[in-house]
Amino acid sequence: MSEPIVVGTDGSGESDRAVDWAAAEAALRERPLRIVHAVAARPTKTPLFSPAEKAERLARVGQAVVDKARERVRERWPGVETATAVVAEETHEALLRQAEGAFELVLGRRGRGGFASLLLGSTSLRMASRSTVPVVIVRGEATERGEVVAGIDVRKEVDAVLEYAFEAASLRGARVRVVHAWQLSTTLIDAGYTVEDEDAGPELRERVAAACEPLQRRYSQVDAVGEVVLEHPVQALTRPSRAARLLVVGARERRRGAPRLGSTGHGVVHHAQCPVAVVPSRR
Known part of the structure; x- marks a missing residue:
């Protein structure tokens, strides 16, 4: 079975x-x-x-x-x-x-x-x-329309989140929107850096595309969009949840065999306006 x-x-x-x-x-x-x-x-x-x-x-x-x-x-x-x-x-x-x-x-x-x-x-x-x-x-009202939104942090293991999101989108005939949100650290801001000074956008977009590439090959029928935004991750994911079918986020790294829900996960499951899937890391 x-x-x-x-x-x-x-x-x-x-x-x-x-x-x-x-x-x-x-x-x-x-x-x-x-x-x-x-x-x-x-x-x-x-x-x-x-x-x-x-x-x-x-x-x-x-x-x-x-x-x-x-x-x-x-x-x-x-x-x-x-x-x-x-x-x-x-x-x-x-x-x-x-x-x-x-x-x-x-x-x-x-x-x-x-x-x-x-x-x-x-x-x-x-x-x-x-x-x-x-x-x-x-959470919210489940809908049969809209995208599957996946929130990832390209600095961490994202395979499990992306695989869940792409499979969910494939089954539903939906598009996947893969979002990586980032902010300048307080240290950089205090040191006088601006968005132009710390333009990590192009590199991050390349990393998002690289993370999605194996799944796009496997699910060739799924339309996928990568998005890198300079915004707090909870806000960046909550906003598209208003019209999404499903929002997929990851649990943080395991400790003693169990996953942990990080601050972004906490914020998303509290404020999202669509069903939220929390996917544990495989490591």
Whole structure:
């Protein structure tokens, strides 16, 4: 069986959108879908129910949540092979475990209990920071039009981000916009450098083109545009996300086997206006 697409749900409207995105993605990639709901392993005591009674009630509610999500998928994507799991673990632990060996993990921006003022739920942010498979956070309104935007830093390993972005664009018949944003360091600015003094644009454009060349050969049908901008990376990526189908960014280098989400990744997943895929480095 091919690697599944795993989606977490708690029955909220945000997670319903994540289930829809994951199901459409599973249909597009011809992969099975696994719908996961986590139930706290040690539910807190309440005046009305014993811990065992509350655990049983939560398990029943969780099963109803995934059953409803599965029916939703069957109605709209009947060809997608769909399985469900209700797991007695803390949410982040359950998702990490369920995503092991998966193709990707899909989550909503936030779930039940999230305050409207919060930009991103803690579970989604934690998964984007810790998962060893790509994590897609479904933000904004998913669209069937627009580009796939990939944010890269040519000074670092970008193969995984570009491969994910080109494949996603190929499947969707979309164009890829590869963006490298850069700024003069505070040291250079304080020393009196200007943009003209530190004209790195041509060299950076060459490096962006070189990074894309192997993928353009493999996905010859994909139209790709490279863009180098003198702007803060979060702003440079958030702006095109308004009309994009998908925004793809990388996690930073691994430490002790796990990726880390850098400041640009944090900013993008908080402020992007389209689904964001966070792709861990292979190194």
